[in-house]
Amino acid sequence: MQMGMIGLGRMGFNMALRLIQKGHEIVAYNRSPEKINELAALGGQPATALTILKEKLRPPRAVWIMLPAGVVDHHIKELKKLLEPGDVLVEGGNSRYSDDLPRAKSLSEKGILYMDAGVSGGVWGLENGFCLMLGGPEKGFKLLEPLLKDLAPKGGYLHCGPTGSGHYSKMIHNGIEYGMMQAYAEGFELLKKGPYGDDLDLKALAGLWNQGSVVRSWLLELLELSLKQDPSLQKLRGYVEDSGEGRWTVEEAVKSSTPAPVLTLALMQRFRSRQENTFADRVLAALRNQFGGHAVKKN
Amino acid sequence: MQMGMIGLGRMGFNMALRLIQKGHEIVAYNRSPEKINELAALGGQPATALTILKEKLRPPRAVWIMLPAGVVDHHIKELKKLLEPGDVLVEGGNSRYSDDLPRAKSLSEKGILYMDAGVSGGVWGLENGFCLMLGGPEKGFKLLEPLLKDLAPKGGYLHCGPTGSGHYSKMIHNGIEYGMMQAYAEGFELLKKGPYGDDLDLKALAGLWNQGSVVRSWLLELLELSLKQDPSLQKLRGYVEDSGEGRWTVEEAVKSSTPAPVLTLALMQRFRSRQENTFADRVLAALRNQFGGHAVKKN
C-alpha cells in the first residue's frame, strides 16, 4: 500500500526502505534532498515538499513522521493544513506521551486520525524488522496494519491502547533498556577488575552466556559483537549520552510514587560518565580533610 | 562416556537425565534413594553409596557433584579418600569462588583434578541444555569435554580460566541476572501503575518486546509465560529470596572498589521485599513528626 514518510534520518530511512523492499509504495520527504534522492534510487517516490507528498498519496492517506523531537509540532501543524478527513498521521519519533493527546485533539478538528508509535530496533530494524507499539483509535490502527505487518518482524507490532499508550510503552521500554545495559556494564567491569581479569576472555563469555544462560539477550549479542571488534573497548571513551525516555521514566516514577531505583541509577550513572572532578566529590574530599585531617589531592 | 553424578536435586537430576538421553552412562548417587530409583528407571546406574559409585566408574573417573552448599566440603573430603590419581572431580553447585583454590590444593595431594563449574539454565536446561562455565586445569577440561558438549547447547560451554574462574563467572552472571530482573520488574510496575495501566495488556507487551525490540531476552520470554498464566500475578506474593551469588557480587564490588549500584540495589530491593513496617521507615516517620508535626500512622 501507499505511505508517506517524513524524515529520512537513520530510523526513517531504514523504515521506508524496508517497506519498499516489501513492495509498498513509499513517498518520501526530507528537509535536505540528498536522502530523498538516495531513497529514490532504491525505489522510493521523491517528494521535495509536503504539498507534493500529499498530492502523490491517494486518500485515505497514511503519513508517518520520523523527525527530531524539536520539529515535530511544527510539521504536525503544517500537515493539519494539508491532510483531509480520514487521513492517518503517525508520530513515530521520541515524543513524550503527554504531548500526544493535545495533538490528537487538534487533528481531530479536521477529521484526521493521529496515532502515536513507539519504534524499537535501531539500525538492525531494516534487516530484522522494527518492534512497533501503537497508540490511538482502532480505526487508524486497522488502516495502518498492512504496513505494520511488513515493517515489524512476525508478532512485532501491537495496538497498545488509546492515544499516548504507544509512546508510554516505548518510554518504559527504554527505561528497562537503561537498567539492563547498566547491569551488563557493571557485571563486565567486575569481570575485568576481578581476580581473573587477565584470564577471562570477555567476548567468549558474552558469547557463551548467549547459549542457554539466564542472562541471554539481544543486548548481550551486541556486546559480544563489540568485544569481538575491540576486546578491551579501548577505542572508545566512556562518555554516555541519553535520549530523553530514560529521564521521562524517572519523572514518571516520581509522579506515580513508584520506586524505580535501578532504572534511575542507570540514568544517573550516565550523567556521571560525562563529569570529571565533580563538585560533589570535592565537597566530600573537603569534608574529610576538615574533620579527619585526611590528605587531599590538589587540583 | 561414563560419569558419576552426586546429588539428584532439581539441577543434578536434570543434568544426569540429559546426559543419559545423549547416550552417556551415568552412575548416580543421592542421599535419599527415591531419586536414584527414579533416575534408574530412566536409564541411570544406581549407586547407593559413594564407594559403589567409585567402583562402577572406570578410571580416569569423572565425578560431578551438585549438592547444597553446606555439604559440599564434607563430600569432597570423602571423595578425596576414594578417588585415584587422574580422576576428575567437578563442583557444579553454588560455591563461592574463593573456596575453590583450597579444595583444588587439597585434592592435588592425591593427584585428583578439581574443576569448578558454574551452571546456568535452571529447570529449562534439560530441554535447552545447560550453560557451563569451567575453571581449573586444561587437562581436566579436556577429559570432561565429551560430557560438556552434550550437557550444553551448541556453543554453551567454556573453559574460563584457572581454578575458581568458573564460579567467579557464574557469580557475576547471577549479579547481572539480578540487575536485569529488577529492571524488568520496575518497568512492568510502571506500566501497571501508569496512566494506561488499565489499557495495557502486559503479557502482550512482553510478547511484543520479544519481537525485534532492544530489550528482548530469555527472561522476558519467561515473564510473558508468567503473565499468560496469571495476568496480574495475583496468585503469588512479592516475597523474593536470593541465593548467595548476588550477595557475593556486591561484596566483590566492595572488595575491588568497583561501583556496582544497579546490581547492589537489585539485591537490596529483594531484602526490602521481605520486610514490612521497617524500623528504618519508622525512624523516618518519627523524625517527620518531631520536626514538622506531620501526622503519623499508628501501629
Place this chain on the structure above:
Amino acid sequence: MQMGMIGLGRMGFNMALRLIQKGHEIVAYNRSPEKINELAALGGQPATALTILKEKLRPPRAVWIMLPAGVVDHHIKELKKLLEPGDVLVEGGNSRYSDDLPRAKSLSEKGILYMDAGVSGGVWGLENGFCLMLGGPEKGFKLLEPLLKDLAPKGGYLHCGPTGSGHYSKMIHNGIEYGMMQAYAEGFELLKKGPYGDDLDLKALAGLWNQGSVVRSWLLELLELSLKQDPSLQKLRGYVEDSGEGRWTVEEAVKSSTPAPVLTLALMQRFRSRQENTFADRVLAALRNQFGGHAVKKN
C-alpha cells in the same frame, strides 16, 4: 513593624506568633475564623477578609502568605487586585521555584514586589526561630529585614538571589534533609538488626553521638527525643509521606544531568514504605519460579 499574615496553619500561626512576641503588629487572615480568634487572643489583629487585611496595613505593606500549594495562585490573584505599588508580597509556602518568576512578573504590572521565601524550622521555629531563604529584589528584602531579623535566629536569614532563588534553596535543603534522614534510618536499622541489637540502647547512642561525634546534628537530637518517648518506635507505622520538594529535587537533578543517587534513593524508599506486596516484587518472584523452579509464597 506591621505585617499581614495570610494562612494560619501550623507554620503561619507560629510565625505570626513569634513576630507578635517580638513586638510586631500582625494583621492575620485565615479561611476559618477559629485560628484568627486564637491569634487575636495572643495579640494579633484579626482580619476576616483580605480587604480588611489590606485596610489595616499602612503602605508600603508587607504581606506574607503561608498557604497550601493548591490555593497560592488564587490568593496572589486576589492580592494583585488589592495591593498597591510599593507593597511587598512574600510567598513563604512550598512553591516550586519555577512558579515564582511568572508571579513576580504579573505582580510587577501593578508595581507590587514579589519575594519568594523558603522557611525551615518546623514546629520548633516558634521557639528557636525560623531559617529563612529569600529570593527577589533587594528593595523587597530591605523592606522586610526588620521582620526577618526577629523571625529568624541570629544569622538565620539570607537574601539568596533573584526571584525563585529562595524556593530553589529551600528545595535543595529538603532534598538534603531526605538524604540525611535516610542515612540515620538505615544506620539505626543496622544497629537494631545487627549482632548487638539486644544490647544497644539506641536512645543513649543517639544522645552519645550528639556529643562530639562526626554525625551530630539537629535531626539526631530529634531522633534521641523520639527514641526516649518510644524506644522501639512501636507506636507508629513505617509509612512515610513526602511533601514535594524531594520530588522536585530529583526532577532538577534529571533536568541538569547531575547524579544525585542518594537524594533520589531517599525519596524512593519513602515511596516503597507506602507499598506492600508490590507488583515489581511479584514479577521477581514469578521469574525466579519460571527459570529456577524456586518456591513462591502464595498470596
Place this chain on the structure above:
Amino acid sequence: MQMGMIGLGRMGFNMALRLIQKGHEIVAYNRSPEKINELAALGGQPATALTILKEKLRPPRAVWIMLPAGVVDHHIKELKKLLEPGDVLVEGGNSRYSDDLPRAKSLSEKGILYMDAGVSGGVWGLENGFCLMLGGPEKGFKLLEPLLKDLAPKGGYLHCGPTGSGHYSKMIHNGIEYGMMQAYAEGFELLKKGPYGDDLDLKALAGLWNQGSVVRSWLLELLELSLKQDPSLQKLRGYVEDSGEGRWTVEEAVKSSTPAPVLTLALMQRFRSRQENTFADRVLAALRNQFGGHAVKKN
C-alpha cells in the same frame, strides 16, 4: 590517673595530649621516637619500648592502643606477654568488630581485660573532646571511666555493650557519616549547577542553614569552613578515599539482609570518584553504538 598510650599518630597524639591537659599521667610509646619526644615536651612520660611502658605503669594498668589496623594484632600479642591479670587493654583504632571477640578470648587467658573503643571526633577532638563508644566487660569500663570522662566532652562516652559493640557502633556511625556527607555533596552540586548557580553564595548558605534549619549539623559547619577557605573548592581534586568502616557497613547490611541503599551508594560514589573512563561506561557507549548507531567519543 595513669594510662599508657601506644601509637602517637594524629588521633593517638591528640588523645594523649588532651588527657595530659586534664591532669592525667600518660606514658607514651610510638614506633618512631620523634612523636614520643614531642609529647614528652608537652608533659608526657616517654617509653621507648613496650617493656618500659609497662614498668612505668602501676597495676592495674590501663593501656590504650591507637595503631594502624595492620599492626594491631601484633601489638596485642606482645602486650599479652607483658601485661598482668587485672590490666585493661583498649583497642581504639579502626578494627572490625568481629576481630574483637577472638582478642578478648586470647587476653582473658592471662586475666587481661580487653575493651574495644570506637573513637569519633577527628582532629577537633583535642579541643572538643572525643566521642567514645566502649564495648567489653563492665569491670574494664569502670576502671577506665576517670579517663573517659576527661577524654570525651560532657555526655560523650558510653558503655555500649559486650565485646565488639563499641567497634560495631563506630562502624555504623561511619556508615551514617558517609550517607550524610553524600547528601550534602549532592545537594551542594545541585545548588552550583542549578539555575541560580552564579547567584548563590554557597558558604553563606551553609552558614545560614546552620541557624535553625532542619539540616544543621557539625558536618555542615565544617563545609561552611571549607567554603570560606576556597569558595569553589578549586584547590582540591574530587578524589575521595574511604577507610574501611563504610565497606564493613555495606557488608553488614548484606549479611543481615537489611536494605541500606543510601549508605551503600555513598560508598560507591567514592569508588567512582577514583575512576575515569570506566570500563562499565565504555560498555554502555559500545552498546549504544551497536544498536542505535549513536556516535561515540573516541579515546
